[in-house]
Amino acid sequence: MSAPLESDVLVVGGGMAGAMAALAARGRGARVALVARAPGATALSSGAVSVAPDLTGLPGAPLASRRPILEAAAHLAAARPDHPYAVVGVAALGEALAFAARELAAVLAPPLERRRFHATAFGTAVGAAMCQRATAAGDLLAVGGLLAVAGLREHVGFDAALVAAGLARYAARGGPPVRAVEVALPAVVEPAARALDLARALEAPGAAEALGEALRAALPAGAAAALLPPVLGLDAAARVPERIAAAAGLPVAETLSDVPSVPGLRLQRAIAARLAEAGIEVVRGDVAGAPAPGAPLEAGGRVLRAATWILATGRFVGGGVARRGVLVEPALGLAVQAAEGREAGVHLSGRPAAALTVRDRRAPQPLLSAGLRVDATLRPLDERGRPVHPRLFAAGAVIGGHEQATDGTGLGVAILTGYLAGLGAAGEGAP
Amino acid sequence: MTPSLRALGYLGWRAIVAHPLKKLFHRRGTGLERFSEAYVSEGLVPTTPEDRAIGEAASACIACGLCEAGCDLARAEPAVRALGLHAAFRLYSRSAAELPLAREALEACAGCEGCDALCPTGVPISRIVRHLRARAAAPAGPRARGPLSYLP
Numbered sequence: 063m064s065a066p067l068e069s070d071v072l073v074v075g076g077g078m079a080g081a082m083a084a085l086a087a088r089g090r091g092a093r094v095a096l097v098a099r100a101p102g103a104t105a106l107s108s109g110a111v112s113v114a115p116d117l118t119g120l121p122g123a124p125l126a127s128r129r130p131i132l133e134a135a136a137h138l139a140a141a142r143p144d145h146p147y148a149v150v151g152v153a154a155l156g157e158a159l160a161f162a163a164r165e166l167a168a169v170l171a172p173p174l175e176r177r178r179f180h181a182t183a184f185g186t187a188v189g190a191a192m193c194q195r196a197t198a199a200g201d202l203l204a205v206g207g208l209l210a211v212a213g214l215r216e217h218v219g220f221d222a223a224l225v226a227a228g229l230a231r232y233a234a235r236g237g238p239p240v241r242a243v244e245v246a247l248p249a250v251v252e253p254a255a256r257a258l259d260l261a262r263a264l265e266a267p268g269a270a271e272a273l274g275e276a277l278r279a280a281l282p283a284g285a286a287a288a289l290l291p292p293v294l295g296l297d298a299a300a301r302v303p304e305r306i307a308a309a310a311g312l313p314v315a316e317t318l319s320d321v322p323s324v325p326g327l328r329l330q331r332a333i334a335a336r337l338a339e340a341g342i343e344v345v346r347g348d349v350a351g352a353p354a355p356g357a358p359l360e361a362g363g364r365v366l367r368a369a370t371w372i373l374a375t376g377r378f379v380g381g382g383v384a385r386r387g388v389l390v391e392p393a394l395g396l397a398v399q400a401a402e403g404r405e406a407g408v409h410l411s412g413r414p415a416a417a418l419t420v421r422d423r424r425a426p427q428p429l430l431s432a433g434l435r436v437d438a439t440l441r442p443l444d445e446r447g448r449p450v451h452p453r454l455f456a457a458g459a460v461i462g463g464h465e466q467a468t469d470g471t472g473l474g475v476a477i478l479t480g481y482l483a484g485l486g487a488a489g490e491g492a493p
Numbered sequence: 494m495t496p497s498l499r500a501l502g503y504l505g506w507r508a509i510v511a512h513p514l515k516k517l518f519h520r521r522g523t524g525l526e527r528f529s530e531a532y533v534s535e536g537l538v539p540t541t542p543e544d545r546a547i548g549e550a551a552s553a554c555i556a557c558g559l560c561e562a563g564c565d566l567a568r569a570e571p572a573v574r575a576l577g578l579h580a581a582f583r584l585y586s587r588s589a590a591e592l593p594l595a596r597e598a599l600e601a602c603a604g605c606e607g608c609d610a611l612c613p614t615g616v617p618i619s620r621i622v623r624h625l626r627a628r629a630a631a632p633a634g635p636r637a638r639g640p641l642s643y644l645p
Contacts, residue, residue: 101559102613255574258561296562322558346610379555379613 066358066365067343069095071487074349074393075374075382077104079458079476079483081333082158083372084342085165086484095343095368097361101330102380103459103467104476108318109197109292109325110180110190111170113159113474114138114147124187125179125202125236131191132156138471144431144463146475150438150482155474158481163192165340169298169332171198179203179237181211181289182318183220185228187237191474194325196294196303199287200315202229205238207286212277216247219257220291225317238286245280248272260293261324265300274309287312292319298332350392355453370453370487373442374480375460377433377467382460385415389432391460397445399462400432426465433462440483457483536590547624551586553614554579560608560618569601578602582621592629599626 071087073080076098088094114135119127129137135155139147147155163170170192177189178201187202202209209229213222226242233239247253250272252263264270277288294316295302307314319325337344347362355371375382375393384390389398400418418429434442434456441449442456457479459466466472521527528539540548556579566574578598585595599622608618 100611100613100615105559105613106557255572256561256577259574321556322561327559327562379557381613381615 066367067095067345069093069343069366069368071095071370071372071484072097072355072359072366072368073372073374073484074352075102075376075380075458075460076333076337076344077102077330077374077376077380077458077476078107078162078333078473079376079460079480080372080374081337082162082165082477082480083374083455083457083484083487084337085340086161086481087372087488088340088342088484090485090488092488095345095366096337097345097347097349097359097366099346099348099381101327102376103472104333105326105330106321106323106379107326107329107473108182108188108320108323109194109316109329110188110318111162111192111194111473111477112188112470113155113191113477115470116177116189117141119189123235124189125232127189128176130175131159131177135471135474142463145471146436146461146463146479147471149436149461149463150440150479152478154482155478158478159192159474161481162477165336166329166332168335169194169329171195176203180315180318181225181229183225183292183320185225187229187232188318194329195298196292196316196325196328197318198315199303199307199313200289200317202232202237205287207238208282208284209238209240210281210285210288211240211242212245212280212288212290213242214247214260214291214293215244216253217257217260217291217293220293220317225289241282241285243280243282245273245276248276256322257291257293257319257324258296258322258327261296261302261328264293264302264306265295265297270295270300270302270305271309274306274314277306277310277314281310281312285312288314290314290316292316292324294324296324296328296331298328299335352394354394354451370455372455372457372483372487373434373460374457374476374483377459380459382458383433383462387414389415389418391434394450394454396434396442396450398432399435400428430465430468431462433460435463436461439486440479453487455483455487538589540589543624544628547621548586550617551582551621553616554583554612555614556580556583557613559613560611563607563611565603565605565607566598566601569598573597573601578608578618578622579616582618582625586621586625589628592625595625596629599629602626 070092071094073084073096084094084096113131116127116129116134135147135152163173173192179187179189180197211222211226222242226240229240251269254260303314345362349361352359356369358365358367377383384392391398419427436456440455444450458476560579561577581595581598585591602622606619
């Protein structure tokens, strides 16, 4: 076993929240180590960075929503007292989003004042505070003319006619006119059954350019932008959308993705690249049954020691909260809280998971918002509401009170709490 | 005596006297032997404790597809590659009769173990694939003839 890895801050979890925490602490001069077991929910991201849905918007007219992101987040915090936005406050949200856009500039597009609206691979429109560079040109409010939805003949996972028919519903409500076209994959692009393989094939020199040429030949007259399936490269540095756009002569974007998600894998790769570039030591390994901050921790065959820990282990996908008859937090064995409002309490997590669902499909589901309870400085609380340890912080989906997969605040919470936990950890832990 | 009463009487005789007597004096080997006699011809084999452990481990799969990014199935033919390893065991690991459908995908696995570290829920993918491959390849009598071999 090699020598112990000493750092000021130890981050557990390599998704968006862990990365933001590590980068924020590193930015304040702290020595940071990060332990990650496997890719989690961040690698399943659709390509949009949802921060705060507009609760007052009409479900049938998403493009009509004009409420600014920060105002929507404040509104959400006021409506849901257990939401992380309410617990830590949204005052720093704008700063945190700008920080994320700066740190991950390789993959994320610069944020606008308003939200952008992106097409999904099923022809619906989704508003988001930030998006990936590969998605930005598909903003339905910014397309100044006909939007061509281009399907690839050899790629059956994407139905351009379906997407175009879906988007045509928004044409009368602020969306662009839409037309579906079909493009044959040029011979230089290796035919691939999986979106993943197609994304890799398009990164090859000449492949994106050839697809751009084929796209240009298939475009209808007057097309202002083209929308492609979410396969535009696994590595943001390969600049696949930009190369296709240059060859096709118009802005090119991909739709949002279902899982398995090429945009999600691209985001995870960009995060790993940025962590390495920032000088953060990344260790692959599991930390189940860890002691408390300050004590040596064994992970991935190494011993790590740090006075401050940040837990960013995610929810059910990442393994930060697990169902083992009852809900548990496997890394440190912290108390899990399920349910919200007056009903809330750690005692509920002792119930079988099936007892934490409610019949009304649209009602908040206690099971889906289960997680740690934290104080305003993001320190996890025990059963009696006291901080577990003065130098233990939590960030991202492991914090309860929000349904990170469905309530439209998933990556927003990860960015805000990750950023604040990183700053808090560096505040006293830095030399 | 009406026909229905005669039928009920016959059924009663079978249930109360004839069948228990037959069970008492006409034993046909162990449970496993009788199971094999009844079901192996349909492509079903008994589930061993090992099979069950593998099935439980596989049930943690959430079908996210993250393992595909590290999978060398790239060398398989496109139809098999599109199915993917995780789909192969998720769909076919539960039934011995259907397992041969996944054989091509399982055999295309290069055994690189690149998938294990990518699973968010910690499914031991390469161990499951090794086990299923051995099971699919085992010449277990009629099972080797294919899943629907019992049909005329």
